[in-house]
């Protein structure tokens with residue numbers, strides 16, 4: 039699973055639009071936090087009492103605040119190192135690998151960070167207390183928006199590299215992102231306890247790739263705690279403090295929000311100027327709505343209430359009465375106190391990333407529609423990057439079309455839906471958006487095959503069809519080179535460059551359609567490299583393409599939930615696969631069933647299911663009343679699970695099996 043996830047990383051060019059930070063010293067520190075009501079409780083508890091924490095924080099001037107994050111490739115040890123730092127500062131009690139900041143079930147199970155997490159710490163250095171603010175960011179680039187927001191928010195970062203793996207694709211990608219935002223970087227080499235750790239080579243790579251002096255690198259084992267104490271003094275000495283004036287009118291920036299069933303929407307905020315207390319009246323620049331502050335506090339790692347949050351600090355805010363809808367909390371919004379609107383200049387917000395991978399989800403039993411809707415809405419409260427639209431399929435009934443930032447994002451959401459809500463759902467394979475340029479000048483982006491222009495007349499109106507391309511970066515051992523090139527070429531890839539990272543590690547860059555990438559490209563790559571390849575990608579552009587809509591027909595009736603927009607070159611292969619696979623899952627009927635795959639009126643592939651006669655009741659003796667009744671009831675129950683496509687009755691499970699990967 040871990041290898042699979044490693045392959046499943048993705049890079050998207052999501053640029054934060056927060057163009058504040060004219061100088062590094064003035065850079066806003068905007069870490070992100072995330073909690074769900076049920077998973078909020080971190081396992082470990084702080085050593086310090088809340089009043090002790092508040093008293094100490096109150097004494098710390100802004101010059102002794104430090105906001106930083108950890109930049110690393112997937113699995114290089116960010117969450118483990120965060121645990122050690124929290125222990126070292128007495129924020130949590132020592133002992134075991136807790137992954138305190140990985141709060142979601144899916145994060146703990148998969149061992150990946152999905153949401154950026156934040157925690158304040160108090161660290162005594164040379165007799166003075168410092169208020170540190172750490173963000174553990176996700177390594178997977180599907181969650182790139184989280185990462186960039188964390189980077190924008192910090193004054194510096196630990197550049198963490200696993201000494202047994204060296205610099206990897208994500209280290210490079212995340213380094214450039216952090217570097218471009220002017221973060222002060224502190225090189226840290228982790229996992230030096232591993233017998234196959236190659237410290238010298240990793241340091242050399244850090245120098246070659248990032249021009250970071252090996253002399254400055256800190257060699258640690260986050261797992262055993264070896265030398266971790268050397269990190270925080272460097273953070274204090276090298277990372278600049280945030281700036282801000284507590285006596286100015288309040289300028290509060292909304293970094294993140296999540297939903298608590300007890301207190302409504304919780305806001306994670308960074309105070310740029312001024313200070314905030316319970317009872318203050320705030321106004322949002324984005325919505326104009328007014329709120330009264332109910333409580334303010336810090337994440338330590340649980341919420342610890344404070345009487346005041348001051349300029350330079352990052353903390354949480356609840357309103358009273360509470361904010362009920364997460365949509366009201368617009369990430370990147372600025373708030374000030376009522377009456378000061380004219381004196382405060384709002385900060386530029388964040389650019390929201392656009393979804394690029396879409397699936398449709400239907401409840402197995404239509405009676406569960408409302409439950410599925412509730413489940414999805416519950417998850418959306420804490421992940422607003424997912425888009426949702428109602429969808430109706432003739433075969434599968436009412437459902438939803440969901441949009442995600444990437445395939446991992448999609449698969450994580452699906453897992454969370456199943457884990458947290460036990461929903462039994464049918465999910466269609468992922469698709470990507472397509473652009474249609476009409477002759478009359480209209481340009482439309484479609485995310486649902488049902489919107490694809492059909493019929494010769496409509497097609498005559500179309501001037502151009504376009505699909506999204508991505509630039510992929512593949513890193514793998516040299517011995518798999520031939521096989522990897524073969525896979526890329528057969529997925530309509532165009533080679534852009536090939537270089538050797540080390541004597542045996544190849545870095546290959548290919549441009550390819552995103553549609554190919556979401557079509558189990560990772561799976562194919564993984565199986566042909568014994569799981570050794572890593573893959574990263576970023577959006578390239580939209581290109582003109584010969585795309586068509588392939589439809590599955592059952593006795594001439596289209597099965598809408600199965601139709602797909604794809605490149606002409608794939609039509610025969612996919613069409614043949616479809617009819618063969620669908621045939622396997624459809625029971626015989628009283629009449630002949632013809633299954634076809636077609637593009638418009640052109641049939642690409644065909645299979646036939648011979649008729650079958652079975653009259654169960656006829657075989658029973660007339661006096662066998664109770665068995666007869668039982669059979670009729672069973673049939674009635676069974677009918678609930680049936681779907682009709684034209685006159686053909688199909689078991690729900692047939693769709694499930696057909697649409698399963």
Ligand SMILES: Nc1nc2c(ncn2[C@@H]2O[C@H](COP(=O)(O)OP(=O)(O)OP(=O)(O)O)[C@@H](O)[C@H]2O)c(=O)[nH]1
Nearest residue numbers: 112113114115116117118150151177229259260261
């Ligand atoms: N031997 C050894 N293992 C480590 C060390 N640090 C972390 N690990 C292990 O490496 C694996 C990944 O660690 P995480 O802390 O989850 O990595 P991460 O970078 O947070 O992962 P993502 O959040 O998914 O990007 C876990 O199994 C850790 O126990 C170390 O110093 N030595």
